[in-house]
Amino acid sequence: MNFDYSKKSIALQEKLKAFIAEHLLPVEHEVDAYNLDPKNVWTKWPGLENLKAKAKAEGLWNLFLPTSYGDYSAGLTNLEYAPLAELMGRILWASEVFNCSPPDTGNMEVLAKYGTPEQQKKWLQPLLDGNIRSAFLMTEPDVASSDATNIETAIVADEDAYVINGKKWWSSGAMDPECKIAIVMGKTDIDAPRHVQQSMILVPMDTPGLTIVRHLPVFGYSDSPEGHAEILLDNVRVPKSNILVGEGKGxxxxxxxxxxxxxxxxxxxxxxxxxxxxxxxxxxxxxxxxxxxxxxxxxxxxxxxxxxxxxxxxxxxxxxxxxxxxxxxxxxxxxxxxxxxxxxxxxxxxxxxxxxxxxxxxxxxxxxxxxxxxxxxxxxxxxxxxxxxxxxxxxxxxxxxxxxx
CATH class of the missing domain: 1.20.140.10 (Butyryl-CoA Dehydrogenase, subunit A, domain 3)
Known part of the structure; x- marks a missing residue:
C-alpha cells in the first residue's frame, strides 16, 4: 500500500490550507456566535455566499465528486480527496464553503451516478452550483432503522404518479432555508424479496403533504442553519419520473x-x-x-x-x-x-x-x-x-x- 498523495492532491491541500487560514479562521468565532444565537436560527451567516464565491473562483469546489462532472468537479479519487476532507473537518461549517457538505455530497453522487438527464438538469446542476441544499430521508422513528429493510414508508404507484406516506426523522439538512429537494427511501413492493422492496424517489420540499413536524437538536445544539428534522409525508404525490433508476433499487x-x-x-x-x-x-x-x-x-x-x-x-x-x-x-x-x-x-x-x-x-x-x-x-x-x-x-x-x- 502506498499512501503518498498525488501531486494534484498535494497542490489542492496547500491551496485549501491557505484559503482556510486567510478566509475562514479569521471569522470562525463570528460565524459560530451567529449560528449559536437563537435569534439567527435557520438563517445563513451573511458572509457565507461571499466565501463560497471566492472558493468557487479558486477552484476549491465540489472536491468530493470522485469522477469529473461538469465544470466544477475536481475529479479526485477517494484517496486524493481524503486529506482535503480532514482539513475541512477542522471547522464544523467549512465544508459548505467548498460545496462539500453532507448530505449534499451523497445526494450529488447518487444523482450523478443514477439520475436521468432530466433529474440531473433539474436538481444535480443547482446542487453542483451551490444554489440549493438537499436532504436525505431514510431513518424512521417507529422502526429500528439500523436495519434499513425495516423502513415502513410506502411509495405506491397511482396512474402517472407515486403517492408517499410515512414518517422520517434525523433528516439532516432539512431545516436549511435553501433545502429544496429530498431523496426519500421507502417501499414500493412489500411482497418482494427483502432487499428489493425499497426504492428511492425525489421529493421537492415544497410538495403538498410534506410537513416538517419538529427540529431535532443534538446535545442542545440546533446545528443551524442545516439542522435535523422529523418529517411527515402525508399523501405526498410526485410524478413517476421522480423515481431513481426504478422500483426495487433503493x-x-x-x-x-x-x-x-x-x-x-x-x-x-x-x-x-x-x-x-x-x-x-x-x-x-x-x-x-x-x-x-x-x-x-x-x-x-x-x-x-x-x-x-x-x-x-x-x-x-x-x-x-x-x-x-x-x-x-x-x-x-x-x-x-x-x-x-x-x-x-x-x-x-x-x-x-x-x-x-x-x-x-x-x-x-x-x-x-x-x-x-x-x-x-x-x-x-x-x-x-x-x-x-x-x-x-x-x-x-x-x-x-x-x-x-
Whole structure:
C-alpha cells in the first residue's frame, strides 16, 4: 500500500490550507456566535455566499465528486480527496464553503451516478452550483432503522404518479432555508424479496403533504442553519419520473451512497481530532498550575502521546479504506469501511475529551470548538449505521473468512 498523495492532491491541500487560514479562521468565532444565537436560527451567516464565491473562483469546489462532472468537479479519487476532507473537518461549517457538505455530497453522487438527464438538469446542476441544499430521508422513528429493510414508508404507484406516506426523522439538512429537494427511501413492493422492496424517489420540499413536524437538536445544539428534522409525508404525490433508476433499487443505491460518505465522515472526524490535539498542546505551555507548566507533567504528556498514536492509526486505516475503494470498489472495501466507521468516531471522542480536560472550563464552553466537536463525533457513532451494526457485520465476515471449509 502506498499512501503518498498525488501531486494534484498535494497542490489542492496547500491551496485549501491557505484559503482556510486567510478566509475562514479569521471569522470562525463570528460565524459560530451567529449560528449559536437563537435569534439567527435557520438563517445563513451573511458572509457565507461571499466565501463560497471566492472558493468557487479558486477552484476549491465540489472536491468530493470522485469522477469529473461538469465544470466544477475536481475529479479526485477517494484517496486524493481524503486529506482535503480532514482539513475541512477542522471547522464544523467549512465544508459548505467548498460545496462539500453532507448530505449534499451523497445526494450529488447518487444523482450523478443514477439520475436521468432530466433529474440531473433539474436538481444535480443547482446542487453542483451551490444554489440549493438537499436532504436525505431514510431513518424512521417507529422502526429500528439500523436495519434499513425495516423502513415502513410506502411509495405506491397511482396512474402517472407515486403517492408517499410515512414518517422520517434525523433528516439532516432539512431545516436549511435553501433545502429544496429530498431523496426519500421507502417501499414500493412489500411482497418482494427483502432487499428489493425499497426504492428511492425525489421529493421537492415544497410538495403538498410534506410537513416538517419538529427540529431535532443534538446535545442542545440546533446545528443551524442545516439542522435535523422529523418529517411527515402525508399523501405526498410526485410524478413517476421522480423515481431513481426504478422500483426495487433503493437498497442498492443506499449501499453505493454510504461508502464514500463514510470515508468523508471519518476524515472530517480525524480533522476534528487533529485540531483538538493542537489546541491541547498549545494549552500545555500556556498554563502553569502549581508552579509548573502543564507540559512538564507526565500524565499530560501521555495524553498527548496517546492522542498522536490514535489519530495516526485512524488516519492510516481510513486512507487504506479509501485506497481499496479506488482500486477494487466499495464491495471489496466493505470490511475496511466498517473498521473506519467503528474506529474514527470513538478515537475522536477520546482525543476531544482529553483536550477538554486539559483546557479545563474553557474546553466545555463555546470559546473553543471542542464541545461542538464532541457532540458531532458522538452523533457519528450512530449516523450511517451504529457501531453495533458495523461490528456485527465485520465480525461475521471475519469468522467466515477464517472458517471456510
Amino acid at each position: 437498497f442498492e443505491i443506499a449501499q453505493g451512497r454510504l461508502g464514500p460518505g463514510r470515508i468523508h465522515h471519518c476524515m472530517r472526524l480525524i480533522g476534528m481530532a487533529q485540531r483538538s490535539l493542537e489546541l491541547m498542546s498549545e494549552r500545555t505551555v500556556a498554563r502553569k498550575p502549581f508552579g509548573r507548566t502543564l507540559d512538564t507533567y507526565s500524565s499530560i504528556r501521555q495524553d498527548i502521546a496517546k492522542s498522536v498514536c490514535e489519530i495516526q492509526q485512524a488516519r492510516l486505516l481510513t486512507l487504506s479504506a479509501a485506497d481499496k475503494m479506488d482500486k477494487q470498489g466499495n464491495k471489496e472495501a466493505k470490511d475496511l469501511i466498517a473498521m473506519i466507521k467503528i474506529v474514527a468516531p470513538n478515537m475522536a471522542l477520546k482525543v476531544i475529551d482529553r483536550a477538554m480536560q486539559i483546557m479545563g472550563g474553557k474546553g466545555v464552553s463555546d470559546d473553543t470548538p471542542l464541545a461542538h466537536f464532541y457532540a458531532a463525533a458522538r452523533t457519528l457513532r450512530l449516523a450511517d449505521g451504529p457501531d453495533e451494526v458495523h461490528m456485527s457485520q465485520l465480525g461475521k465476515n471475519t469468522i467466515k473468512k477464517y472458517t471456510k471449509g
